[in-house]
Structure formats: structure tokens, C-alpha cells
Amino acid sequence: MSSEASMLEKFDEKIRKEIKIEPRDWMPDKYRKTLIRQISQHAHSEIVGMLPEGVWITRAPSMRRKVALLAKVQDEAGHGLYLYSAAETLGTTRGEMIDDLHTGKAKYSSIFNYPAITWADIGAIGWLVDGAAIMNQVMLCRTSYGPYARAMVRICKEESFHQRQGYEIMLTLAKGSEEQKAMAQDALNRWWWPSLMMFGPPDAESKHTAQSMAWKIKRKTNDELRQQFVNATVPQAKLIDLTIPDPDLVWNEERNSYDFGEIDWEEFWNVVKGNGPCNKERLEARQNAAKNGEWVRDAAIAFAEKQSQRKSNKEQVA
Amino acid sequence: MSEKKDWPLWEIFIRSRAGLNHKHVGSLHAADEDMAIENARDVYTRRNEGISIWVVESKHIKASNPEDEDSLFEPADNKIYRHPTFYNLPDEIKHM
Ligand SMILES: [Fe+2]
Ligand SMILES: [Fe+2]
Numbered sequence: 008m009s010s011e012a013s014m015l016e017k018f019d020e021k022i023r024k025e026i027k028i029e030p031r032d033w034m035p036d037k038y039r040k041t042l043i044r045q046i047s048q049h050a051h052s053e054i055v056g057m058l059p060e061g062v063w064i065t066r067a068p069s070m071r072r073k074v075a076l077l078a079k080v081q082d083e084a085g086h087g088l089y090l091y092s093a094a095e096t097l098g099t100t101r102g103e104m105i106d107d108l109h110t111g112k113a114k115y116s117s118i119f120n121y122p123a124i125t126w127a128d129i130g131a132i133g134w135l136v137d138g139a140a141i142m143n144q145v146m147l148c149r150t151s152y153g154p155y156a157r158a159m160v161r162i163c164k165e166e167s168f169h170q171r172q173g174y175e176i177m178l179t180l181a182k183g184s185e186e187q188k189a190m191a192q193d194a195l196n197r198w199w200w201p202s203l204m205m206f207g208p209p210d211a212e213s214k215h216t217a218q219s220m221a222w223k224i225k226r227k228t229n230d231e232l233r234q235q236f237v238n239a240t241v242p243q244a245k246l247i248d249l250t251i252p253d254p255d256l257v258w259n260e261e262r263n264s265y266d267f268g269e270i271d272w273e274e275f276w277n278v279v280k281g282n283g284p285c286n287k288e289r290l291e292a293r294q295n296a297a298k299n300g301e302w303v304r305d306a307a308i309a310f311a312e313k314q315s316q317r318k319s320n321k322e323q324v325a
Numbered sequence: 326m327s328e329k330k331d332w333p334l335w336e337i338f339i340r341s342r343a344g345l346n347h348k349h350v351g352s353l354h355a356a357d358e359d360m361a362i363e364n365a366r367d368v369y370t371r372r373n374e375g376i377s378i379w380v381v382e383s384k385h386i387k388a389s390n391p392e393d394e395d396s397l398f399e400p401a402d403n404k405i406y407r408h409p410t411f412y413n414l415p416d417e418i419k420h421m
Contacts, residue, residue, distance in 0.1 A: 304356075
């Protein structure tokens with residue numbers, strides 16, 4: 008048996024050499040815990056993220072929009088499942104993770120605690136929320152834990168349509184009637200700042216960033232990703248003649264980046280703590296889904312057990 | 326969480342095209358093997374990623390121990406004569 012010190016040395020060397028860590032490899036306890044927390048939180052976000060958009064499927068303005076939104080929301084369910092199964096390779100169970108979500112112990116991305124009140128919000132969510140998620144997920148394709156990285160590669164392949172369908176909705180509204188353009192602008196106004204908050208607190212105040220960077224779980228910091236998102240998104244807004252709701256937004260030649268205004272972190276923490284417009288509604292929706300589906304899950308297990316019993320009885324007779 | 330147990334976990338293998346091996350793509354929960362195949366279709370092949378699916382209940386997979394990696398694979402490590410480059414042939418022989 009190797010001692011813990013030599014195992015740690017081997018682990019550190021793998022991280023240094025960019026060799027992925029796999030489920031059965033030895034890993035520091037904190038690395039495992041950090042991953043379980045992060046991956047399950049990510050999975051919960053995909054699942055809860057289906058709620059604000061899901062209510063618009065039956066109200067989409069055309070068949071084309073409807074099939075696209077339906078496919079997108081279905082993809083998010085798939086993303087949740089890829090991620091739950093990646094987390095399960097670390098020794099947690101689906102039941103534990105779901106329980107942690109339902110009791111409020113586990114978090115999900117705060118962005119989904121905002122409501123989608125008009126059709127333009129579906130455009131803004133695809134463009135901005137999926138856009139911000141993509142920035143983060145592209146970075147995570149290079150994360151040090153193998154199953155997480157592989158889930159991310161799969162997810163990233165599917166995400167680009169999500170952002171494109173959202174941007175197309177915004178583009179169409181922005182080119183439409185006065186009212187339609189105003190609706191698009193209003194959605195941008197409401198979703199812009201929460202989207203910037205999606206990257207998490209500033210580096211200086213982020214308690215997990217340093218260790219996660221050292222373990223190569225994260226490959227870029229919150230502030231780096233946020234800046235990357237602003238730089239990519241501002242020209243997209245200009246192109247469809249919408250205005251980013253930030254009077255301090257200005258191109259900085261020296262930094263080759265946009266400077267942008269102060270984020271209202273008080274609002275962010277308030278929503279994280281459960282006081283956003285939809286926290287209660289989202290959690291209740293998930294709790295009810297679990298409760299109302301329980302008899303179906305139990306019946307399926309009972310049916311499977313009966314089938315396998317019948318099969319083995321038959322085999323005995325034959 | 327339900328009083329009864331979680332649905333078992335299944336490992337999913339997909340053949341992406343005729344002529345290729347089935348390859349491990351991830352796992353999922355299902356009550357039985359038929360449901361595992363149906364769920365695998367919905368979760369892992371929404372964009373024509375496969376033409377054939379294998380499902381194996383995870384508990385039936387026996388994996389080698391990564392700590393044994395050195396001793397397990399060492400026998401293949403020191404047998405360079407298993408590789409074609411070990412043999413010296415005259416330059417005139419271009420392909421063999
Ligand atoms: Fe997603
Ligand atoms: Fe998405």
C-alpha cells in the first residue's frame with residue numbers, strides 16, 4: 008500500500024502534466040468534495056433552468072419557435088443527466104443529490120430565480136444566459152476530472168444551437184414593430200445584469216477560486232470569464248441595434264476590452280440567499296415533481312422486479 | 326426521496342456508425358433493461374449519435390484497480406520484440 012503522501016504526490020504530478028483524474032484514481036478528499044458540490048450544482052442548474060423556459064413552450068409564437076424551444080428544453084434535461092451521472096462516479100448518489108436540492112442545501116444558478124415574463128425573455132435567455140453558460144462550459148471542457156470534462160464536451164456541442172435560437176428571436180423582434188423592439192430591449196434590460204452575475208463573485212471575494220484553479224477544476228477565473236462574455240456580447244447587441252443597459256460601458260483601447268459598470272452584488276447575494284423573485288416557486292416545482300412522480304418510480308421498480316421474477320420462474324420450469 | 330430504492334444505474338455503450346465498436350458514453354438510471362435502452366436513446370442519441378445501444382447494469386462491471394496499474398501492465402512494457410521496429414531488415418525492403 009502506498010502512503011497518503013506518495014499518493015498525493017502522484018495526484019499532483021498528474022494535475023501538473025494535464026493527465027485527467029478518473030473515478031477510481033486516488034484523489035484528495037477535498038478535491039472529491041469540491042467536484043461533487045460543483046458538478047451537482049451544475050446539474051441542478053440545468054434541471055431548474057428548464058422551468059422558466061418550459062412555460063413558454065405552449066405559447067411560442069410559431070411552430071418553428073415551438074419545436075426549437077422544446078428541443079432546447081429537452082437538451083437541458085439531458086445536460087442535467089450527463090452531469091448527475093458524472094457526479095455519481097465520485098461516490099454520491101442521485102437520491103442524495105436530489106435531496107440536497109430539495110432541502111435547499113445544494114444551490115443552483117441564481118439566474119433561474121428570475122421570471123420569463125414575455126416572449127422576448129426566451130430570446131434573451133438563449134442569447135445571454137446560454138451564452139454565459141457556454142463561456143463557462145467551454146472552459147470546463149479542459150477541467151481535470153475526466154467524467155466532468157467529457158460531459159462538458161458533449162454539452163458544448165449541443166449548446167451552440169441554444170444561443171443561436173435565442174439570438175435569432177432577439178434579432179427578429181428587434182427588426183419588428185416598435186412594440187416588438189421595445190419588448191426585446193426590455194428583456195435585455197432585465198437579463199443583462201443577472202447574466203453578468205452568473206460568473207459568480209469577483210475573484211477577490213470568491214472563496215473557492217484559488218484552490219479550484221490550482222487543481223485545474225477551473226481554468227479561468229470568474230472575472231476573466233465575465234470580461235470575455237462582455238467583450239463577445241456587446242458587438243452582438245450593437246448589430247441588432249439594442250442598447251446594453253450600462254452607462255459606464257466603454258471600449259478600453261489599452262486593455263483591448265470593454266470597461267463596464269459596477270455589478271450590484273447585494274442583489275446577487277440576496278437572490279442566492281433565497282429572496283429572488285422566483286426562488287420559492289422553483290424549489291416547489293422541483294419538490295412537487297419528485298413527490299407527484301414517486302408512485303410512478305415505485306411502480307416501475309415493482310414491475311421490473313415482477314418481470315425478472317417471472318423470467319427466472321420460467322427458466323426454472325424449462 | 327422515495328422510501329423504496331433508487332432505480333439501478335446502467336452503463337451505456339453506443340455504436341456510432343456501422344463498422345465501429347460500441348463505445349462507453351456515460352450512465353443513467355432505469356428500472357429495467359428495456360427502460361435503460363429507451364432512456365439511453367433519449368439521453369445519448371438525440372442527434373443521430375448512434376445506430377446501436379448496449380446497456381449493462383453498472384454493478385456487473387469489474388474494473389481493474391488503478392493502484393495496480395504498474396504491475397498489471399508491466400509485462401507489456403518490457404517486450405519490445407512485440408513491435409515491428411524491433412527487427413532489422415535490409416534497406417531494400419521498403420514495406421513489410
Ligand atoms: Fe445546458
Ligand atoms: Fe443551454
